[in-house]
Amino acid sequence: MAIIEVEDVARTFTVRRKVGRLKRERSEVRAVDGLSFEVAAGEMVGYIGPNGAGKSTTIKMLTGILVPSEGRLRVAGADPSRERVRLARRIGVVFGQRTTLWWDLPLRDSYELARRIYRIEDARYRRNLDRCIDLLELGPLLDVPVRQLSLGQRMRGDIAAALLHDPEVLYLDEPTIGLDVVSKNRVREFLAEINAESGTTVLLTTHDLTDIERLCSRVMVIDHGRVVYDGGLEGLHNVGGSERTLVVDLAAPEPDPISIPGARVVRMEGPRQWLAFPATDSAAPLVAAIAARYPLVDLSVKEPAIEDVIARMYGGGTTEGERSLEGSVAGA
Amino acid sequence: MAESLSVPPPWYGRTREALRAYRLVAGMWLRASLAYRTSFWITTVGNAVTSLLDFVVIAVMFQHTTTLGGWTLPQVAFLYGTSGLTLGLADLLVGSLDQLGQRVRDGSVDTVLVRPAAALAQLSADRFALRRAGRVVQNLLVLGWSLWELQLDWTGPKLLVMAVLVVCGTVIFGSAFVAGAAFQFFATDAAEVQNSVTYGGATMLQYPPSVFARDLVRGAVYGIPLAFVNWLPALYLLGLPDPIGVPGWFRFASPLAALLCAAAAGLAWRAGIRSYRSTGS
Numbered sequence: 001m002a003i004i005e006v007e008d009v010a011r012t013f014t015v016r017r018k019v020g021r022l023k024r025e026r027s028e029v030r031a032v033d034g035l036s037f038e039v040a041a042g043e044m045v046g047y048i049g050p051n052g053a054g055k056s057t058t059i060k061m062l063t064g065i066l067v068p069s070e071g072r073l074r075v076a077g078a079d080p081s082r083e084r085v086r087l088a089r090r091i092g093v094v095f096g097q098r099t100t101l102w103w104d105l106p107l108r109d110s111y112e113l114a115r116r117i118y119r120i121e122d123a124r125y126r127r128n129l130d131r132c133i134d135l136l137e138l139g140p141l142l143d144v145p146v147r148q149l150s151l152g153q154r155m156r157g158d159i160a161a162a163l164l165h166d167p168e169v170l171y172l173d174e175p176t177i178g179l180d181v182v183s184k185n186r187v188r189e190f191l192a193e194i195n196a197e198s199g200t201t202v203l204l205t206t207h208d209l210t211d212i213e214r215l216c217s218r219v220m221v222i223d224h225g226r227v228v229y230d231g232g233l234e235g236l237h238n239v240g241g242s243e244r245t246l247v248v249d250l251a252a253p254e255p256d257p258i259s260i261p262g263a264r265v266v267r268m269e270g271p272r273q274w275l276a277f278p279a280t281d282s283a284a285p286l287v288a289a290i291a292a293r294y295p296l297v298d299l300s301v302k303e304p305a306i307e308d309v310i311a312r313m314y315g316g317g318t319t320e321g322e323r324s325l326e327g328s329v330a331g332a
Numbered sequence: 333m334a335e336s337l338s339v340p341p342p343w344y345g346r347t348r349e350a351l352r353a354y355r356l357v358a359g360m361w362l363r364a365s366l367a368y369r370t371s372f373w374i375t376t377v378g379n380a381v382t383s384l385l386d387f388v389v390i391a392v393m394f395q396h397t398t399t400l401g402g403w404t405l406p407q408v409a410f411l412y413g414t415s416g417l418t419l420g421l422a423d424l425l426v427g428s429l430d431q432l433g434q435r436v437r438d439g440s441v442d443t444v445l446v447r448p449a450a451a452l453a454q455l456s457a458d459r460f461a462l463r464r465a466g467r468v469v470q471n472l473l474v475l476g477w478s479l480w481e482l483q484l485d486w487t488g489p490k491l492l493v494m495a496v497l498v499v500c501g502t503v504i505f506g507s508a509f510v511a512g513a514a515f516q517f518f519a520t521d522a523a524e525v526q527n528s529v530t531y532g533g534a535t536m537l538q539y540p541p542s543v544f545a546r547d548l549v550r551g552a553v554y555g556i557p558l559a560f561v562n563w564l565p566a567l568y569l570l571g572l573p574d575p576i577g578v579p580g581w582f583r584f585a586s587p588l589a590a591l592l593c594a595a596a597a598g599l600a601w602r603a604g605i606r607s608y609r610s611t612g613s
């Protein structure tokens with residue numbers, strides 16, 4: 001059953017720009033333009049696309065912060081902007097660029113406020129807070145004023161704040177932006193656990209495609225405010241014609257590259273060889289063919305980096321200067 | 333239906349929830365401001381002294397004359413005290429709204445809108461500061477002195493009109509703050525207009541209506557109905573003839589004016605919040 005429904009949604013912004021000394025020019029930006037998709041309850045969906053594609057605008061409409069210009073949105077059966085307060089009890093939101101925590105107060109105080117504003121029962125509050133403290137390692141931070149926390153600590157604090165009331169849907173807008181590797185991993189593990197344990201539906205926006213690789217079985221790519229790809233990771237590889245890598249550890253170093261049809265060796269190092277093969281092919285026949293001819297010690301399959309996949313998908317055309325980070329994704 | 337008799341109307345529940353959210357958010361700001369205790373006292377006393385200076389100006393005027401527009405010093409002090417008291421209460425409760433433009437510009441209204449509570453309640457409690465009570469206390473003192481000097485004959489109806497004056501005056505000024513804030517969603521520098529209605533209006537209401545041009549006074553009755561804050565009820569309470577030339581029942585019509593102001597402000601607020609556009613990121 002779909003918990004998020006988006007139907008032909010558009011959102012325009014009127015922007016006024018100064019032209020010359022006094023004249024002002026009005027123009028319309030269509031941040032989201034004919035967007036449609038559904039997310040089933042319990043799904044964990046990666047929502048990616050270049051800068052300015054309309055990802056944050058979508059999340060703000062799904063939260064009720066922004067009113068859509070056209071189209072229809074439903075989240076847990078509610079119209080987000082018209083039933084914002086009622087819906088807010090059932091969703092959690094984390095904006096990587098903006099904190100909902102109280103700057104001058106200890107972290108604990110923000111959680112206390114959440115407990116009272118969301119009317120979370122004591123037992124449940126204890127349980128959820130303990131789980132967050134445990135998994136996100138917040139224990140030593142609870143009595144520290146938020147302004148003294150590092151970015152990674154603050155982000156962990158924000159994620160916990162969004163989950164204390166057991167939301168059915170969790171939106172994360174770039175939750176790993178600016179975090180170090182350790183914090184990133186901690187956040188990913190936590191999200192995976194929340195999704196698996198509580199069945200929380202998660203919509204995740206990110207610039208770090210490893211997040212998606214680790215967490216999401218479904219990816220939506222949006223560009224210019226529309227969905228340009230929706231499906232599994234494998235499908236994305238399919239479209240992009242990308243390659244997976246089979247890492248083979250042989251019993252003894254081979255002087256020559258392994259030679260089998262359907263794969264080519266891209267790197268050799270002692271007894272270890274790297275074989276590239278189309279990401280859409282199954283690894284099993286390759287493994288069988290290699291095992292029949294060479295003594296094997298170990299095998300592993302590596303997924304391609306999604307950056308490359310998307311880059312291939314779009315043929316690498318940057319259209320605007322600002323599309324820096326994932327510029328090659330633009331221009332579908 | 334029998335059921336509908338026992339179930340409170342939906343606005344009752346919503347109002348109670350909003351007040352609860354207000355209290356919670358205001359409490360957070362109070363806690364945050366405890367860190368700066370000394371500056372609290374300095375600004376509180378500072379505010380009280382500054383607004384007392386206004387009254388000194390009026391008192392000095394009476395050194396040269398016994399009446400101002402036909403009103404004696406204690407009568408003018410009554411206007412001064414009621415005007416300042418109601419503005420002070422509105423300012424204490426919802427005055428933070430005049431900084432809303434800043435939050436609209438930087439997009440931090442977002443964080444308010446993800447919480448399950450009325451945005452107006454949360455934003456009114458934003459940066460809640462008890463030091464604003466300084467104005468309330470100082471005006472209460474002036475009002476107390478005025479009532480002492482006037483020796484009014486406090487009948488039941490007069491007590492009621494006095495209480496209604498304080499509540500409705502606060503609502504009218506509060507509505508001006510809310511409406512002003514609503515416009516900040518469209519033009520983030522709209523606070524100036526709102527300030528001229530609230531602070532400018534309150535200064536006007538410190539003086540008898542008879543000292544102002546007729547058109548200005550009519551504007552305060554039929555336009556932005558500030559006259560209903562204290563001028564009109566004061567005519568009844570102090571037993572003065574009407575210098576404005578309006579129907580006699582207007583003296584008791586403050587609740588109606590307050591209701592209209594609150595409704596208009598509420599509509600403006602709804603329109604404002606629905607046009608909120610956050611910021612690109």
Ligand SMILES: Nc1ncnc2c1ncn2[C@@H]1O[C@H](COP(=O)(O)OP(=O)(O)O)[C@@H](O)[C@H]1O
Pocket residue numbers: 013014015029030031032049050051052053054055056057058609610611612613
């Ligand atoms: N409040 C706003 N005012 C004007 N333009 C905006 C606003 N919010 C977003 N935009 C524009 O809409 C487009 C999509 O923005 P956004 O949803 O933030 O993109 P993303 O999150 O995918 O990077 C961008 O061109 C951005 O400049």
Ligand SMILES: [Mg+2]
Pocket residue numbers: 055056057173613
């Ligand atoms: Mg964004």
